[in-house]
Amino acid sequence: MRIGIYGGSFDPVHNGHIAMIKSALKSGIVDLLIVIPSVRNNFKLYSNKLPPPYRLVMMKETIEGLGIKNCYVSDVEFGIDGVSYTSVVLAKLTSKKYIREFLLSNDIKRKKAEEDHEFFWVMGSDTLATFETWYKPEDILKHAALLAAARPGDDTDVEKAASSIRKNLGGKVEIFRLDGVLCSSSEILSTGDFSKVPEPTREFIARHALYTENTMLSGVSDEAKKQFFEASVWMSNYLGSKRLLHTLNVGYLSAHLAEVFGADKDKALIAGALHDCAKELPIETQNKLAKKYSGDLFTEKKLLHSPAGSTFAKEELGIKDKEILDAICYHTTGRGDMNLLEKIVYLADKIEPARTYTDLTPIRNAAEKDLDSAMRMTAASVKDKFVSQGRDIHPLTELMMKDLKM
Ligand SMILES: [Fe+2]
Numbered sequence: 001m002r003i004g005i006y007g008g009s010f011d012p013v014h015n016g017h018i019a020m021i022k023s024a025l026k027s028g029i030v031d032l033l034i035v036i037p038s039v040r041n042n043f044k045l046y047s048n049k050l051p052p053p054y055r056l057v058m059m060k061e062t063i064e065g066l067g068i069k070n071c072y073v074s075d076v077e078f079g080i081d082g083v084s085y086t087s088v089v090l091a092k093l094t095s096k097k098y099i100r101e102f103l104l105s106n107d108i109k110r111k112k113a114e115e116d117h118e119f120f121w122v123m124g125s126d127t128l129a130t131f132e133t134w135y136k137p138e139d140i141l142k143h144a145a146l147l148a149a150a151r152p153g154d155d156t157d158v159e160k161a162a163s164s165i166r167k168n169l170g171g172k173v174e175i176f177r178l179d180g181v182l183c184s185s186s187e188i189l190s191t192g193d194f195s196k197v198p199e200p201t202r203e204f205i206a207r208h209a210l211y212t213e214n215t216m217l218s219g220v221s222d223e224a225k226k227q228f229f230e231a232s233v234w235m236s237n238y239l240g241s242k243r244l245l246h247t248l249n250v251g252y253l254s255a256h257l258a259e260v261f262g263a264d265k266d267k268a269l270i271a272g273a274l275h276d277c278a279k280e281l282p283i284e285t286q287n288k289l290a291k292k293y294s295g296d297l298f299t300e301k302k303l304l305h306s307p308a309g310s311t312f313a314k315e316e317l318g319i320k321d322k323e324i325l326d327a328i329c330y331h332t333t334g335r336g337d338m339n340l341l342e343k344i345v346y347l348a349d350k351i352e353p354a355r356t357y358t359d360l361t362p363i364r365n366a367a368e369k370d371l372d373s374a375m376r377m378t379a380a381s382v383k384d385k386f387v388s389q390g391r392d393i394h395p396l397t398e399l400m401m402k403d404l405k406m
């Protein structure tokens, strides 16, 4: 098959990206397109607004929501250590093993998936002009031809850049006609005008309350931001996308609440983001990890992931801060004498933007003003749930409620 590959930050996805995708497919030069959200772009290392998993799921939901056929999203960059240079990404993506498994997992017929494929790196006309200055352009051309977009009006420049690449690097360059609008993610973010963002993308952004004040991470250190990004990539090995975005949402909300109530924003971001990191590990693994952190304090299956998460974050990510580890450990039950950080993570877990189990508006409003009152409301609803399910309230939760004068 002829396979187009289109990489980018997609932060956020906008109509310009969709025009590229649709026009490349319409050109007939490629049979299908693989879209790759970037992880560690050498130009934007950790400077994306959103960590990679959000951008991956946002693109998937958009393609699906718009019903674009023959277009698939790949997380190939998640498995690459260090900067994801195009040549490195292409080497991995175009390897027989990867591409075969990727196509099969996207329901492409075995016969087609196992063909010898021809690859095209899809790019805008502006990037084509600078291609010769990229990192190892000749390596890129070993894996793929270039497929460049030309807007009506800029054909001559595109032709010029294409002939230079053909002549100097001996690469194959094809050109396709781009039908569509001009827009840029940075302009959308700086103006706050999301009208050039497709509807399914907008729904995704609204559901997770992204690109708002709460997710700007102002006042968070670069080191913590980096850790947040890296933790998100690491957790994608262990969590399905829904839970992964939930746990990251809790990171964002915890950082916001830390700002409101004067806690350490860096710690809140990291503790919140990691709170559910162990939740989808096999239960025996959770049990072992939990015991290491808190002995026999937690025995109920549903609670194990909390202390297990503390050990997991400590051993795998090297998190040593006791306050962070404790906030992860007690996020499900609470405990007596909770500190500010523990309360924040406990609460953020129950009310992050994508939570819809009940009308959370009153608690969310309370959480902006009075932490203990929001905690009481949350604990009361947790208690109701436990009573209705015939479950016992954990002694640690009893202690928390006593402290809250409930
Ligand atoms: Fe949890």
Ligand SMILES: [Fe+2]
Residues within 6 Å of the ligand: 246, 247, 250, 275, 276, 349
């Ligand atoms: Fe959670």
